[in-house]
Amino acid sequence: MVERVNVEDTIKDPVEKFRISYEYMKFIFDYAPDAYYLLDSEGTLIDANMAAERLTGYKKEEFIGRKIVEVGILAQDHIPKALKLLAKNALGEPSGPDEFILNRKDGKEAIVEIVTYPVEIKGKKLILGIAHDITERKNMERKIKEYSENLEKLVKQRTEDLEKTTKFLEMIIENxxxxxxxxxxxxxxxxxxxxxxxxxxxxxxxxxxxxxxxxxxxxxxxxxxxxxxxxxxxxxxxxxxxxxxxxxxxxxxxxxxxxxxxxxxxxxxxxxxxxxxxITENKRMEEELLKAERLAAIGETAAMVGHDLRNPLQVLMNLVYLAEEVLKNSSRECLDLLEKHGLSDLCSRIRDQIGYMDKIVSDLQDYTRPFKLSIEEIKLKEFLNSIVENLTIPDNVKILNEVGEDMYISVDRLLMTRVFVNIITNAIQAMPNGGNLTFRAYERDCWKCVSISDTGIGIPKENLSKIFTPTFTTKAKGQGFGLAVSKRFVEAHNGKITVESNLGEGTKFIICIPSRGV
Ligand SMILES: Nc1ncnc2c1ncn2[C@@H]1O[C@H](COP(=O)(O)OP(=O)(O)OP(=O)(O)O)[C@@H](O)[C@H]1O
Ligand SMILES: [Mg+2]
Missing domain, CATH: 3.30.450.20 (PAS domain)
Structure with a gap:
């Protein structure tokens, strides 16, 4: 029979409380849910309860009489701490709660919270230890910590990803x-x-x-x-x-x-x-493409028509020549009669018209036919002189060839002849009342440039951007191919052609060819 003692009424101190009744304590001791153990002042195990056996997996008999810090139940690195607490107990002070890791018999670890109380039983100073198993709680805490750390990491990662994606999207939108x-x-x-x-x-x-x-x-x-x-x-x-x-x-x-x-x-x-x-640029390209397609179609037709027309034109030219020869060799009376009817004038008009038809065919072909450059070094001054010699220059037009003797250009002779013929012809046509046609040349940066200036009618500002476009003409009998062809040929030399003009004062075309050649 356990004697019930009303400890509340008598003693408040827990140390004293355990001294009241050994039996009572023994009962509480054995059946307490936490692990209870008794050590002597040296730390030798004197007794332990059932919960202690459950907690450690050892029978108390295995350790009774042995020093608790030496039996291997305490994790090695916790021993100094345990010794410190034992010293504290030896001074009569309680300790804890302190956390310890125990090595269980089955090899697993148990985490416990230990409180100790110095007690005196039958005049002997002992230490009562109570170990509360917190393994489960600790594991949970660890898991929760791990989980929240992972969660934190995840949130951080997601936030970073989101920021990156947002920045990326912003960058795309911005750029x-x-x-x-x-x-x-x-x-x-x-x-x-x-x-x-x-x-x-x-x-x-x-x-x-x-x-x-x-x-x-x-x-x-x-x-x-x-x-x-x-x-x-x-x-x-x-x-x-x-x-x-x-x-x-x-x-x-x-x-x-x-x-x-x-x-x-x-x-x-x-x-x-x-x-x-x-889509401005796309539209422009579309239009260019359309134009190119149209020109390609014109080119094909021109090549075909040109080829077919060339022979009959040549025959016509020969026939006119023959007619003129017949005229020359006719008797005086016959000649007078034919002259009276204007036949020789007719012949020369026919020849002009044939020449005109021939030019149309050549222009069309020049603008469209494929070609290969055959580059040679040409002395510019002489080259321009020879071109002028083959053209009919009106008396009221003065040619001033101011090109230096030492100026040479590497170009395709035939193509550049067409270019200069076209530009000089335009200049002469622009000076119906006569004027000066001046050639100059200079080398600047990486370019060799030739300028052809006239003192003619000039080009209105609004036409300046159009004159290189095929079929643009302001002349009754113009084809509008001269400058387009010239531009094509100059650009084939990797060169450029530009124009400066003042209405009523004159026009200057400048052709620049790379100094180092094509
Ligand atoms: N030196 C110039 N002075 C004034 N206008 C010029 C001059 N050169 C060219 N132009 C203008 O540029 C237009 C286009 O010249 P382009 O040589 O391409 O064709 P065109 O002379 O009219 O005909 P063609 O096909 O017979 O040469 C001319 O119709 C004229 O209006
Ligand atoms: Mg022309």
Whole structure:
């Protein structure tokens, strides 16, 4: 029979509490849920309860009489701490709770929290140790810690990924050549990219929060706002394949626009996203291609027609020559009669017209036929003189060949002859009342340049950009191929041809060929 003692009434000190009844203590001791053990002041195990056996997996008999720090139950690195606490107990002080790792008999580890109390039993100073198994709690704590650390890592990683993706997206939006923008329902810009700012010639902070009316002309704003309203109303994607507008610098640009509604989770349109592509260059290329295709077609026809016409033209030329020979050899009376009817004049007009037809065929062929350069070094001054000699120069046109004797150019003789003939012919035609035709040459940077200046009628400003275009002519009998052919041939030499002109004063064409040759 265990005597019940009301410890609450008598003693508050836990050390004293255990001294009250050995039996009572023994009962509590044996059946306590925590591991209880008794050590003597040297740290030798005197007794342990059932929970201690369960905790360690050892029978208490295996350790009784042995020093607790020597039996191997305490983790090696915890022994100094245990010794310190034993010393504390020896001074009559309790300790703990302190955490220790125990090596169980089955090789596993147990984590415990130990409190100790110095007690006196039958006049002997002993130490009561209570070890509370916190392995489970510790494992849980460790797992929770691991889990939260992982979670933290994951969140950090995800945040970084998100930041990276956001930055990447921002970089794409910022750098795409297309104009990109997002407007809210009030049609105020909430996002615009660099290309958009460039087009309107405004910094971002002058665009964000504003509408198109604040940054563009009313006409343009009206035009685009109508589309925005349509997108908001129909909630459908709007596509405008082509529209011509002027950018900040006033340059005409051809734009292709797509606008799409952005919806919230309930499907309400909250924003409009727009992408506008500048297709000016594509359009220009398309037109160039069309032109090239047209010219290729002309070329094919020209080659065919030219080839077929050349022979009959030659025959006609021979026939005129024969007719003139017959005329020359006719008797005086016959000649007078034929002259009376203007036959020799007719013959020369026929010859002119044949020459004209021949020129048409040559021009067309020159502009379209493929060719290969045959480069030779030519003394420029003599070259120009020989060209002039073969042309009919009116008396009122004075040729001033000021090219230096030492100027040589490496070119294809035949092609450059065509170029100079065309330009000189134009110059003469531009001086119906006579004037000066001056040739000069100089070497500058990596170029050898020849200038051909006339004192003729000049070219109106609005025509300057057109004169190298095939078929552009201001002359009644012009083909408009002369300069186009010249440009083609000069560029085939990797050269360039430019023009300066003052209306009523004259025109200067400058041909530059790379000094080091083609
Ligand atoms: N020296 C010049 N002075 C004034 N206008 C010129 C001069 N050279 C060229 N032009 C202008 O450039 C146009 C195009 O010249 P281009 O030589 O290509 O054709 P064209 O002379 O009209 O005809 P063609 O095919 O017979 O040469 C001319 O019609 C003329 O208006
Ligand atoms: Mg011409």
């Amino acid at each position: 795409v050549p297309d104009l990109m923008y997002i407007k809210d329902r009030d049609l105020r810009y909430v996002l615009v990219n660099e290309s958009f700012c460039k087009f309107f010639g405004l910094p971002k902070d002058k665009i964000l929060g504003r509408t198109l009316y604040d940054i563009a002309s009313k006409d343009l704003a009206d035009y685009f706002t109508k589309q925005d309203m349509d997108v908001l109303k129909t909630k459908k994607i709007f596509y405008m394949p082509e529209a011509t507008l002027r950018d900040a610098s006033g340059t005409k640009r051809v734009l292709c626009t797509t606008k799409a509604p952005l919806r919230d989770e309930e499907g309400n349109v909250t924003h409009i996203i727009g992408v506008t592509r500048d």
